[in-house]
Amino acid sequence: MEIREPTPAAADRIREVVDSSLTASFRLSPAQIDGLVDDQFADEAVTDKREDEETLLQVAETSSEIEDTTITGFVDGRLEDGWGEIRWLFVDGRLEDGWGEIRWLFVDPEHRGKGIGTELYETAIETLRDRGAEHICVTVLEANTEGHDFVERFGLEHDGDRRVEIADESVVNSVYTEPDVGATRPDSTGVDTADEEFPETKRIGGQLTTTDDGTTAYIARDEAESGTAAPFFATYEDVTHTERHGFYCANCGSLAVSMNNMDRLECNDCGNSHAERSEESYDDSYL
Template identity: 65%
Template structure:
């Protein structure tokens, strides 16, 4: 295995690694995954990142492919003032378990520190089912959230830092809902709180978990799926981000409506309704 900087001609293979990794490990629909790969990892986007002096890119190259060497992993880092951020890390599912992710992480963080940053953080999409455990192996702790816009999609990233870091998190060039501490309540999620690092709402005596990766548009604010468990396997219903209510109904035409504020959503596409993507 070799860790090296990528070339523009390798953008197609990088995108294939990103797509296969997200399909395997992210609770996102195929449409959302395509939106991220189209917006962040098409040929032009990768070339632009390679030419950007504030962006750090590495690929892992393996010689195990019978047709020759192939790219099996990709990491992207970014310099943000005194911060260095590892904001994307992907390993091809067929090559996991070989230390590729760790090697990429080490290469990116070492380069960021060599360029003079005071602190390094890692951001992981909330919908990444495996990325959070991976980051915590390095002793990093969930220290806040960022809402980012990718290809027209509003997504939440968890920010992980060393436990002894006590400075403002990097927020440049992104929309920030909450960059505060563990117990902060995101301003765009009324009537919610943090429970062991999870966004939760209360229905009577029951605590339900809000899945910010499962978003449905609304006339006033989005709706988000809610679950009875932290793993998001037993669906409870929907949460209205306009007023914080869990009293959201769905009619036989698959239209969502909040009984508290009237926020509503038109008929959903077949793709967004397919729970096999989650």
């Protein structure tokens, strides 16, 4: 296996790896996957990343007796700062007291189980530190059903969420950092979701969950319906969001939400009810 920077001709293969990985391991619709690939990994986007001195792009290239050398994994990282108004501080060509952020890491599903993801991650972290990163953070889409456990294996801990816009859709990125980091992490790539209150919840495998008579319900923060007091969110019985459970009331944390034949929602515990979606219904940060 070789870890190297991609050539201009690698863009097509990078998109293939990203697309197949998203399809296999992310809780996203085909339309969302197409939008994300086009938004983040189109030819122009890959070229811009390659030419940006603060961006790190590396691919894993493997070969065997059966097939020619091929790209089997891809990592996208960036040097960020935590200095507020001071954008960058370089000393002898190195970023001082900055952050190295891993934003995307994909491994072709057909080549998993060979340590490719681990090699990509460790090499990317080493490269970012060589370039001056003092601290490390990793962002994982909440919809990534396997990425949260992968990151936690390296000793990183959940340190909040960001709501980001990708391909004109609002999605949630979970942020992981090294334990007991005293520095302020960069926030230039999203909006902190700390003001989105979800009572009676806890995290399991990076996903927001609640319980109903001992049954765990997974809350889909990207499937919201308006409410008079707070939004309702669709819930599922499984981590991949295939078996529907019902709705969660963000006003009181209840799963006792009923729906009439006109698809109107109402929380039986607090009275929060479904209303037509409008600018006045609730803060857009919930969407």
